[in-house]
Amino acid sequence: MSASTSTSRLVELSTTIAEKTRIIDDYLSFKGLPPLSFEPDAPGQLPIAKDDEDGEGQKVRQARTELIAATQELHDLAVGPKESVRYLAWDHNNTLSLHFIYHFKVAEAFRSDEEITFSELARRTGAPESELKRLLRHAMTNHIFREPRKNHVVHTAASQLLASDPVLASWVGLHCEDLFTPCAKTVDAVVKWPGSQEPSQTALAIAHDTEDDWFKILGKDPAKIKRFGLAMSSFSQGEGFEAENLAADYDWGQLGEEGTVVDVGGSIGFISVAIAKQHPGLEFIVQDVEKVLAGDPSSNIPDELRSRIRFQVWDFLASAQPVHGADAYFFRWIFHNWSDAYSIRILRNHIPALKPGARIVINDGVLPEPNTMTLYDEKLIRTVDLLMLTAINAREREVNDWKALFKRADERFRWVGAKQSKRMWVIEAVWDPRNPKADGEKNSDA
Numbered sequence: 329m330s331a332s333t334s335t336s337r338l339v340e341l342s343t344t345i346a347e348k349t350r351i352i353d354d355y356l357s358f359k360g361l362p363p364l365s366f367e368p369d370a371p372g373q374l375p376i377a378k379d380d381e382d383g384e385g386q387k388v389r390q391a392r393t394e395l396i397a398a399t400q401e402l403h404d405l406a407v408g409p410k411e412s413v414r415y416l417a418w419d420h421n422n423t424l425s426l427h428f429i430y431h432f433k434v435a436e437a438f439r440s441d442e443e444i445t446f447s448e449l450a451r452r453t454g455a456p457e458s459e460l461k462r463l464l465r466h467a468m469t470n471h472i473f474r475e476p477r478k479n480h481v482v483h484t485a486a487s488q489l490l491a492s493d494p495v496l497a498s499w500v501g502l503h504c505e506d507l508f509t510p511c512a513k514t515v516d517a518v519v520k521w522p523g524s525q526e527p528s529q530t531a532l533a534i535a536h537d538t539e540d541d542w543f544k545i546l547g548k549d550p551a552k553i554k555r556f557g558l559a560m561s562s563f564s565q566g567e568g569f570e571a572e573n574l575a576a577d578y579d580w581g582q583l584g585e586e587g588t589v590v591d592v593g594g595s596i597g598f599i600s601v602a603i604a605k606q607h608p609g610l611e612f613i614v615q616d617v618e619k620v621l622a623g624d625p626s627s628n629i630p631d632e633l634r635s636r637i638r639f640q641v642w643d644f645l646a647s648a649q650p651v652h653g654a655d656a657y658f659f660r661w662i663f664h665n666w667s668d669a670y671s672i673r674i675l676r677n678h679i680p681a682l683k684p685g686a687r688i689v690i691n692d693g694v695l696p697e698p699n700t701m702t703l704y705d706e707k708l709i710r711t712v713d714l715l716m717l718t719a720i721n722a723r724e725r726e727v728n729d730w731k732a733l734f735k736r737a738d739e740r741f742r743w744v745g746a747k748q749s750k751r752m753w754v755i756e757a758v759w760d761p762r763n764p765k766a767d768g769e770k771n772s773d774a
């Protein structure tokens with residue numbers, strides 16, 4: 329890009345920023361909603377009035393997306409490539425100061441309306457004062473705490489959330505305590521086990537000096553399991569990830585009046601409940617490992633649905649699918665936890681149970697085609713993809729990867745398609761034993 333084009337791009341971006349800011353600001357003041365700020369009582373995210381969720385709210389959310397993209401580009405242009413790369417290289421120090429705050433429970437140590445000295449904060453948290461001061465002053469450059477006068481600390485919106493939002497705090501704990509060190513070992517793991525598909529040959533295993541996979545490591549520590557569950561709930565409950573979307577966005581009616589759905593790795597059945605509520609003819613069998621289904625999982629099912637939702641212990645890696653002849657086998661957030669080799673094993677373990685026309689319905693993430701969304705949004709899903717590599721040698725997939733996965737598992741899985749359902753996707757194939765492509769072209773995957 330020539331110097332003159334670059335200058336006009338700066339002006340173009342600043343105009344976009346002014347326009348989008350105006351849309352957001354006008355909306356907030358018209359609706360009497362609180363302005364965006366760093367003060368402790370500021371909203372944790374852009375506030376949208378309840379009755380605006382679809383119409384005006386969508387417009388304002390879109391303006392926010394475009395504002396973030398424009399400000400990020402303007403920021404990066406202003407900083408320039410040399411400084412950008414220089415400071416990118418030590419970005420992990422942001423995680424470091426956040427980790428310190430999480431570890432010493434600094435946010436919880438004083439009230440949102442309190443002004444506290446570093447020395448009193450050190451006394452309350454047990455953290456050494458000099459490190460406390462250094463690490464908090466670093467975090468302040470990320471708007472986490474503020475020093476209104478020398479040696480005095482107050483909360484900001486972000487630090488206040490760390491104290492009051494257990495899901496966010498668990499997310500921070502998971503990343504700072506469980507995944508920060510492994511992240512730094514990811515290149516070592518790739519060098520040691522290039523192309524490995526094994527969940528135990530990971531950076532996480534190197535960091536923990538173990539041959540266990542992540543779930544075994546987690547399984548040894550109830551507090552970590554709890555923190556992981558809470559952190560993950562931000563995905564299940566977050567906007568665009570709701571179970572209700574799936575109930576509405578997939579044509580469950582095509583399974584017939586009395587269709588049977590097997591919810592594979594369905595945990596305690598909450599997705600089956602959401603679908604069952606909207607589709608009164610369907611019956612569900614929820615399968616998971618023994619540990620998850622111990623006790624009485626039916627007690628979580630509303631009385632009126634209990635006759636239609638059964639539970640069954642089954643390990644999808646260990647043996648063939650025990651439920652034969654179901655209309656659909658449904659997998660939500662399953663395959664992104666497994667490498668291709670294991671995903672293929674899971675699919676093949678279903679083959680003996682499949683009747684012609686049986687549907688494999690997957691509700692999972694999909695990686696975008698490059699350059700089809702803002703860098704901010706693209707970075708979110710690409711970061712999840714890297715985490716899967718670091719933690720369990722699993723991966724996120726593009727539409728074509730999903731298609732290839734079925735083909736590699738068995739040519740008789742006939743690809744139906746992949747359709748976006750809010751922030752998730754529905755990916756589907758049908759078991760077609762007479763698929764002509766299945767003859768001759770036998771695949772060679774183990």
Ligand SMILES: C[S@@+](CC[C@H](N)C(=O)[O-])C[C@H]1O[C@@H](n2cnc3c(N)ncnc32)[C@H](O)[C@@H]1O
Binds near residue numbers: 564599615644665
């Ligand atoms: C990410 S959770 C998804 C749970 C649920 N489908 C949802 O949408 O929230 C993955 C699920 O797979 C289950 N799982 C893991 N390994 C399994 C195995 N070998 N056989 C059966 N279920 C398994 C876990 O216990 C867990 O409930």
